[in-house]
Amino acid sequence: MPSLPPKLQAMVDELASIDDLEEKYDALIEMGRAVPDIPAERKTEDCMVHGCQSLVHVYATLVDGRLKLKGHADALIVNGMLALLVLGLDGLTPAEFLQVDPKFIEKTGLIKALTPSRVNGFYNVYQKLKADALAALNA
């Protein structure tokens, strides 16, 4: 796997360094709290991530050739996982974004604790951002 963008690498390293699951969730939830909420008018069907049990909205826009990633999830753990993507990958070019393998989530140690639906939810958030990045690249 190619190395991760520095911001994301730091977040993954922080989570990986915590053995205790409760402390790991605490750190993840804190990461999520750092994500600015998105305006109500952007919480629309086309920004919604399907296949999540909680309400999740996410979108990417292209500003000066770089991706601006925004998103919000009602559930705090999902919001924390979303933070890894929208904070960790914010500011990349679409091409750089597409280089990132979402399997980095396995290095956080969260996978074995989370329910399959939550893990799928994470990949669905990634797929939605990837679709936006591809659309931006081809625009």
Place this chain on the structure above:
Amino acid sequence: MPYDLDRIRADFPILARQVNGRPLVYLDNGATSQKPHAVIESLVRFYQNSNANIHRGAHGLGSEATAAYEQARGSVERFVGANNGNELVFTRGTTESVNLLAQAWGRANLMAGDEVVLSRSEHHANFVPWYMIAKERGAKLVLLPLDAAGRIDLGSARALITERCKVLAFTWVSNVLGGVNAVGELAALGKAKGAMVFVDAAQAAPHFPLNLAQCGADAAAFSAHKMLGPTGVGVLWAREALLEAMPPWQGGGSMISSVSPELVTWNRLPWKFEAGTPNIADVVAFGAAVKYLKAIGWEALRAHEEALCAYALKKLAGVDGLKLYGPSGPRDRVAVFSFSLAGVDAGDAGALLDAQGIEVRVGNHCAQPLMEELCVPGLIRASAYLYNSPGEIDALVAGLERVVSKLRPAASAAAKA
């Protein structure tokens, strides 16, 4: 004899383990129960000493295995108060039992315009099979509403169960709300209109005696794994006349009497409905589970669960922002508690409880029509069984308070201020 909880807990090896570095507090018994040594050893003993296929062959080992399998049927039959073993069909679980009945009975009896009456609180296992056969036969689904405590509302049932009702299928105990439905009254309403009455007893069989022959219904189903037995075994109980009149469901070995290209004839009950090699070892171990439950005794088990239930209801009421769904009192309910926490996502709560070693279920509990009725996306469910202790209820309450303090927006804002 006093209920020796420590001794009972020592019979369940898994209860001694840790989860996420904390002692396991297992409160997901509505999903599946843990297994005592006696059941685990029964499985091992069968494979080590008695394993052979049953109802065939000419060897002693086969006879021994057949006897063990049929003895288990007899034990279960007596345990649930059936009239005789012919009324007891072993299946893969409650879900398969309902599918068997819905398809075999439904195809032979349901017509366009008939009504299939269910309740709002059905588990998907007692909803989807009826939905499927109703679609196939052009019958209509009717859902009985619930009363304020979450039990099937008898007044509405009287109005909605009419001569058009051909099947009345409802749960004995809601897997979400824990309330015990009035089986006798409801069954009588269905029988008075000529309906076939089926009861999903999956959440009832582990907690109190069913006395099926006297329950008023024509058929019922339950699963071994929720009552200390192995996964992969369930029971369809039905009155002999109903099973006799019903065509077989799956075809194959064992369920036939004779086979020729021109004519296949069916085996006697209950084997007519047990095509192929059944789950022999797990059925035998189910017999061991029933023996274990019998040794504890219903009276002692009920007394323990009722005390635990009253204790849990009192303690849970003290958790800030906790809203309990289902009966608020300990009467006519089992120790299943579903609730929401104001401002807290159920999935987050489940994950943070799990991190503390407390295992509960979160989500829609395979009861989406009920979640729709309650207007909630999902609930947290803690479900206790005969080995759970008041100390574990305390651990749950402390765990929930910890979750609230971590997750609630106001709490977090105050912490930051």
